[in-house]
Amino acid sequence: MLRSIFILLIGTLFGAGLAVGGMLNPAKVAGFLDLFGLWDPSLAFVMGGGVVVNFIGHRMVMKRGQPLFSDLFHIPTTQVIDKKLIAGAILFGIGWGLAGLCPGPAISSLLLNPQDGVGFVVLMLAGIYVGRVASDKIA
Amino acid sequence: MVIDYAGFTPLASLIGGAMIGLSALLLMAVNGRVMGVSGILGGIIRPAKNGGQQDGQSDISWRVLFLIGAIIGPFIVWYIQGEPIALTPVASGWMLPIAGFFVGIGTAIGAGCTSGHGICGLARLSLRSLAAVASFMVSAIIVVYIIRHVVA
Numbered sequence: 001m002l003r004s005i006f007i008l009l010i011g012t013l014f015g016a017g018l019a020v021g022g023m024l025n026p027a028k029v030a031g032f033l034d035l036f037g038l039w040d041p042s043l044a045f046v047m048g049g050g051v052v053v054n055f056i057g058h059r060m061v062m063k064r065g066q067p068l069f070s071d072l073f074h075i076p077t078t079q080v081i082d083k084k085l086i087a088g089a090i091l092f093g094i095g096w097g098l099a100g101l102c103p104g105p106a107i108s109s110l111l112l113n114p115q116d117g118v119g120f121v122v123l124m125l126a127g128i129y130v131g132r133v134a135s136d137k138i139a
Numbered sequence: 140m141v142i143d144y145a146g147f148t149p150l151a152s153l154i155g156g157a158m159i160g161l162s163a164l165l166l167m168a169v170n171g172r173v174m175g176v177s178g179i180l181g182g183i184i185r186p187a188k189n190g191g192q193q194d195g196q197s198d199i200s201w202r203v204l205f206l207i208g209a210i211i212g213p214f215i216v217w218y219i220q221g222e223p224i225a226l227t228p229v230a231s232g233w234m235l236p237i238a239g240f241f242v243g244i245g246t247a248i249g250a251g252c253t254s255g256h257g258i259c260g261l262a263r264l265s266l267r268s269l270a271a272v273a274s275f276m277v278s279a280i281i282v283v284y285i286i287r288h289v290v291a
Contacts, residue, residue: 006169007201011208012215014162014174014254019213019224021155022148027227031146033276033283040143042152047257049156050163054262057164067171074171075263076250081270088249089256093275095241097282099230102253103176103246106239108209109226116228120239125184127243128177132185135248 003069015108021046024109026100033097084138088131095124163258170201175255177246179205249275 022028022042031040066072096102101109101120110117163174172179179202186198213224230238246252249271251260256275260268 003169004200004204007166007204008208008211010162010165010169010174011205012212013158013165013208014205015209015212016216017155017158017162017212018209019155019216020158021152022225023155024213025225025227026229028146028225030229030283030287031143033279034287035140035280036284037287038141038143038146040146042146042148045149045152046156046159047253047261049153050160050258051156051261053157053160054163054258055264057161058167058262061164061168064168067167068169070169070171072171073167074173076173076260076265076267079265079267081267085249085267085271086274088245088247089271089274090245090249090278091241092245092249092252093278093280094282095238095243095245096253096275097279097286098241099235099238100228101238101242103180103242104209104252104254106242107176107180107206108213109224111210112213112224113226113228116231116235119236120242123236123239124243125180127240127245128181128247129184129243131244131247132181134244135250138248 006069014104017050018105018108021049023105024112029096029100029102029105033100084135088135159254159258160262163254163262166205167259172201173255173259174205175251175259176206176209177243177252178250178255181247245275 018024023046028040029043032043099120106117106121106124110121166172166174183199183202217224251271256268256271261272
């Protein structure tokens with residue numbers, strides 16, 4: 001029960017952070033990606049703030065040996081940089097550039113702007129399914 | 140390059156980023172999981188065969204709880220700041236589901252998105268995540284360039 005409450009609150013902090021940082025606004029995301037137009041560097045600060053806090057805290061968390069409510073830290077062990085990784089990332093970037101939405105903000109803004117969000121999210125979920133099936137076949 | 144000083148929100152974005160970083164840190168500390176939203180969704184839509192928590196707890200429930208929280212979060216910000224969250228779409232009609240499909244299939248094949256590869260992978264100094272971030276940043280910048288400066 002305590003674990004569930006913690007996870008709900010952590011998700012809430014994440015969604016609130018996206019809103020405060022400006023990540024829920026596709027126009028702001030596109031403004032960040034528009035390097036050759038009127039460029040809004042704000043989202044570099046979102047990324048920077050997030051990475052620095054996580055980087056500093058990560059060592060301290062790892063020192064604890066195991067998570068509070070789980071048996072082990074599930075950390076990706078694969079280091080390979082292959083065509084799959086790059087091709088997937090490029091496809092993701094195309095979608096991100098087209099709509100100014102990546103998965104976190106798409107979910108977080110779903111109820112704020114359902115008329116735009118629902119179609120995006122439903123097809124995003126379909127894409128994740130297809131991508132996972134394809135990924136298993138390629139591997 | 141011309142900086143959009145009117146739209147530039149360094150302090151709010153830094154604070155928002157720190158909140159996102161803290162949530163990633165806490166999810167690892169509490170649940171031992173990487174806070175990557177595409178991966179969190181993927182585990183619900185198509186659970187890994189041998190995956191799941193080894194501690195006997197559901198692998199689905201934590202994912203659903205996190206996502207519910209992520210939806211609630213902006214409403215709390217809305218309540219505190221006393222005005223709706225700024226949200227101006229850049230795509231409409233069929234472009235939205237098409238973009239969504241690209242985002243979904245791309246993050247599934249590339250094993251991560253802005254949160255998983257960006258916030259979490261970069262903080263672990265993963266070269267794999269750095270390669271992914273560089274790739275999706277470049278392709279997104281090219282797409283926005285084409286939309287705004289070639290087609291338009």
